[in-house]
Amino acid sequence: RFYEGTVQDITERKQHEEKIRLLATVFASVADGILIAGPELFVQAANPAYIAMTAFEMEELVGQPLTLFHHGAHERSFIAGIWDTAAKTGRWQGEVTSFRRNGESFAASLAVTAVRAPNGVLEHYVLTIADISQRKYQEHQIRYQASFDRLTDLPNRWLVCERLEDAIARAQRAQTKVAVTFIDLNRFKQVNDTLGHQAGDELLKLVARRLRNCTRVADTVGRLGGDEFLVVAPDAADRAAGARLAEKILYSMSEPFLVHGQEIYCGGAIGIAFFPDDGDSADQLLRNADLAMYHAKRNPEHAFAFYDQGMREQTGFHLGMEADLRRAITHGEFELVYQPKVDLAERSIVGAEALIRWRHPTRGTVSPAEFIPFAEDTGMIWEIGAWTLYSAAQSLAEWIGQGLNVGVVSVNLSPRQFQDARLVGFVRSVIESAGIPPERLELELTEGAMIGDIEKAVAILNGLKDIGVKLSIDDFGTGYSSLAYLKRFPIDTLKIDRSFVRDIVKSSTDPAIVGTIVNLADSLGFATIAEGVETNEQAEMLKQQRCHQIQGYLISRPLAVEAFETFVRETMGEE
Ligand code: C2E
Ligand code: CA
Ligand code: CA
Numbered sequence: 001r002f003y004e005g006t007v008q009d010i011t012e013r014k015q016h017e018e019k020i021r022l023l024a025t026v027f028a029s030v031a032d033g034i035l036i037a038g039p040e041l042f043v044q045a046a047n048p049a050y051i052a053m054t055a056f057e058m059e060e061l062v063g064q065p066l067t068l069f070h071h072g073a074h075e076r077s078f079i080a081g082i083w084d085t086a087a088k089t090g091r092w093q094g095e096v097t098s099f100r101r102n103g104e105s106f107a108a109s110l111a112v113t114a115v116r117a118p119n120g121v122l123e124h125y126v127l128t129i130a131d132i133s134q135r136k137y138q139e140h141q142i143r144y145q146a147s148f149d150r151l152t153d154l155p156n157r158w159l160v161c162e163r164l165e166d167a168i169a170r171a172q173r174a175q176t177k178v179a180v181t182f183i184d185l186n187r188f189k190q191v192n193d194t195l196g197h198q199a200g201d202e203l204l205k206l207v208a209r210r211l212r213n214c215t216r217v218a219d220t221v222g223r224l225g226g227d228e229f230l231v232v233a234p235d236a237a238d239r240a241a242g243a244r245l246a247e248k249i250l251y252s253m254s255e256p257f258l259v260h261g262q263e264i265y266c267g268g269a270i271g272i273a274f275f276p277d278d279g280d281s282a283d284q285l286l287r288n289a290d291l292a293m294y295h296a297k298r299n300p301e302h303a304f305a306f307y308d309q310g311m312r313e314q315t316g317f318h319l320g321m322e323a324d325l326r327r328a329i330t331h332g333e334f335e336l337v338y339q340p341k342v343d344l345a346e347r348s349i350v351g352a353e354a355l356i357r358w359r360h361p362t363r364g365t366v367s368p369a370e371f372i373p374f375a376e377d378t379g380m381i382w383e384i385g386a387w388t389l390y391s392a393a394q395s396l397a398e399w400i401g402q403g404l405n406v407g408v409v410s411v412n413l414s415p416r417q418f419q420d421a422r423l424v425g426f427v428r429s430v431i432e433s434a435g436i437p438p439e440r441l442e443l444e445l446t447e448g449a450m451i452g453d454i455e456k457a458v459a460i461l462n463g464l465k466d467i468g469v470k471l472s473i474d475d476f477g478t479g480y481s482s483l484a485y486l487k488r489f490p491i492d493t494l495k496i497d498r499s500f501v502r503d504i505v506k507s508s509t510d511p512a513i514v515g516t517i518v519n520l521a522d523s524l525g526f527a528t529i530a531e532g533v534e535t536n537e538q539a540e541m542l543k544q545q546r547c548h549q550i551q552g553y554l555i556s557r558p559l560a561v562e563a564f565e566t567f568v569r570e571t572m573g574e575e
Contacts, residue, residue, distance in 0.1 A: 087122060151201055160222030181270060186267040203264060214248050215248075355412070397436050474495050501538055501542070531550075
């Protein structure tokens with residue numbers, strides 16, 4: 001007995017020593033700063049990374065009261081809350097403003113863990129501190145540069161939506177209305193086609209100027225893209241005020257524009273939706289104003305239209321769309337096409353994106369841009385998305401079986417699919433039934449899918465990551481989500497939005513934005529791919545900005561399965 005006990009003690013002590021050695025190694029070698037403090041908040045130890053981060057001397061810290069927060073940066077109650085929460089729940093995590101020895105402040109991500117003895121007495125706080133000032137700066141840069149339309153200097157879609165959300169919040173408190181005015185030019189395409197792109201650009205600039213001149217300071221005028229503009233009027237008292245605004249805009253547009261020495265009559269159609277009557281989110285208001293505009297366009301006797309609920313049903317295209325979509329699922333009218341993704345240096349295929357096509361029996365091919373939003377609204381996206389995921393997985397399994405070197409196949413997930421509680425289980429079952437290695441399947445999500453409940457989004461992403469699939473953020477740089485959370489998303493790739501690529505050669509700022517995104521991605525351990533690459537010039541610029549993968553017409557249009565297989569064989573040879 002005695003003998004046994006001693007052996008046991010020795011093993012236990014050995015294990016304990018081993019553990020301590022291990023911890024000491026981690027303490028000394030991690031990149032994050034670590035401080036250990038006693039229950040009275042005196043510093044007991046600091047690791048080399050913290051010293052390097054702040055330039056304090058070890059003696060200035062150890063044995064001294066913990067002074068972690070930049071003077072005046074936080075409310076006292078906020079700081080007290082940190083220790084309180086950590087003591088009560090075991091852990092606190094968040095972003096704080098810390099400082100270095102020279103007094104300079106920096107943004108830090110802080111995690112506080114309370115360590116208790118087996119008898120429950122609080123013994124230490126362990127603080128992990130990461131310097132995220134560089135990332136903060138990059139985020140700011142990207143946001144700033146990605147907020148304005150570079151042609152007209154107007155706020156772009158992202159920023160207009162932000163402002164609209166703000167206006168909604170304020171109107172909610174003040175019980176007032178917000179008018180959302182959607183403007184679409186009548187003859188823009190004609191100008192572009194007959195007088196050329198430069199003339200088109202010139203016209204857009206002039207339109208922007210006039211819109212700004214006929215609106216109030218409190219209004220936001222933005223460009224959504226193409227020839228679509230939006231005016232958010234936060235102090236529109238009622239419909240009469242909305243009508244006055246529309247008339248003012250139409251009047252200002254009725255004068256000819258002087259473009260390259262030619263007088264151009266352009267004109268426009270306007271649709272108006274109101275908060276709170278016609279929707280309570282920016283998205284919904286935008287869509288309803290758009291629909292009203294579409295009506296105004298088709299009934300030229302009224303140049304502007306207010307949204308009303310009947311419009312949804314009246315609109316020719318949406319009429320019967322629901323029945324059509326249901327039939328499409330059962331009659332096999334959907335098809336997937338694949339667009340290769342390549343490595344920039346080698347031009348070898350690293351993967352392909354599956355894109356859905358609807359071969360409508362009478363309407364011909366319908367673009368997903370038209371029916372996906374509709375499918376989202378009606379909830380049919382789940383069935384369509386399930387079909388997409390399933391058939392992409394089946395094709396991938398066949399390609400792997402044939403030894404065809406297609407890399408990682410990616411599938412788009414719409415926000416509503418992402419939020420669906422069935423998602424993680426469904427993805428798992430698709431992978432199992434197709435018998436494919438999970439890391440050969442990638443899911444593309446937009447930032448928009450992750451707004452709202454961040455904790456929930458992180459939980460879903462972790463659920464997907466546990467299966468082993470790859471995750472990518474689509475249309476990166478245009479979304480609404482906070483970049484501050486990027487670090488918490490277990491994703492693999494950022495897909496740089498087409499809009500940055502389109503302007504990268506023309507504009508002097510865009511190469512820098514792309515470079516900033518690539519740096520940010522690097523620092524977070526994500527890969528980057530650029531989409532919509534159409535010219536060699538763009539590819540060259542992207543290469544200079546160290547973006548390594550591209551996708552776009554330059555390499556190939558999206559291809560039907562057979563054409564895609566041929567393309568892969570010709571580019572890669574057999575596996
Ligand atoms: P996305 O995910 O951003 O897909 C890229 C779109 O850009 C595709 O349009 C593609 O054909 C197009 N494209 C590719 N290369 C170039 C290029 O070099 N220049 C230009 N100008 N365009 C290029 P597509 O196929 O019409 O898809 C539109 C959107 O519809 C997609 O945008 C995606 O958001 C959605 N979508 C497509 N398939 C699916 C799907 O199966 N499920 C879901 N939920 N959404 C889908
Ligand atoms: Ca995509
Ligand atoms: Ca995209």
